[in-house]
Amino acid sequence: MSDVNSSGHIYNVLFLCTGNSARSLMAESILTRDGGGRFRAFSAGSQPKGEVNPLTLATLHSLDYPTGDLRSKNWNEFAVADAPVMDFVFTVCDGAAGETCPVWPGQPMTAHWGIEDPAAVEGTGIEQEAAFARTFRYLKNRIAAFAALPIRSLDTMTLGAKLNEIGRSEGATQPRRDVA
Template sequence: MTDHIYNVLFLCTGNTARSIIAESILRRDGAGRFNAFSAGSHPKGLVNPYAIKTLEEYGYPTEGFRSKNWEEFAGPDAPKMDFVFTVCDNAAGEACPIWPGQPMTAHWGVEDPAAVEGTEIEKVKAFNDAFRYLRLRISYLLATPIKRLDKLALRDRLREIGELEGASHGHKTDA
């Protein structure tokens, strides 16, 4: 008997940076245990080049990413999600579609690196910080004994992960 492979959807408003970064991290680090997806409530239609550059520098996959609407994952033909994580505060406050299968949800907000204005160094640092914070959260997810926890304990664990270092607290930006 094979182990269940969990489907995870990372949501942001624009689906250009944080959700793409999280999808790539889980795609590589959780390979064989997790399928990773990302989407946005109001996708901008392009992936931020700094997100791609950051992923490349850390050796994470960059192929096939596109900015897409979360409605793609709400239809009857969409993969059934086990987990849905919002990674920006705006998406967390929006009315989400009804996800098939009633996945567990949590808010894992980090500051929007795409909102940083300034020098090249400041922009690169913002993307590196977002990558580091998202990879930290994903590493905790990967270390969580999902099958051994009841729903309440798992829900609490997922929320605790969202409060790890780098958590945004109500700063409304879009990526």
């Protein structure tokens, strides 16, 4: 059951993280399943690890989210002329938020939705699994709020404010800023 807006436009959404092995891939999977056919989700990293973290896959599998098309990739794939034009670009890690991003064709709306890196959690297997589950929950909540927005009826300034507000929801981190 597709809930495509009245114009039939499907929004392209890119989730960015430095390593593209956990958070951004989870977000891609969540929006793919929960987006109601209104969104096409992608993910990438500035310095991709080249593989999906096994706990990312385990978390998504356990909750019946799609993993078949997930792969760790460089964000430059989405900055070339024949790449899909993005409507929205969200950074989900503080490192990517502080980096100089490529110029995205189409001038998409952007926001920072930083969440702690579950792959950086050290400890027992249970503690690591809990970190991935927590990350999933935070991303799912943000994506649900985003997908519920009446995007077409909001002016650019209001939409930008709503996207930033979503990024400040439970579990939010603050991007690192270099101090001169």
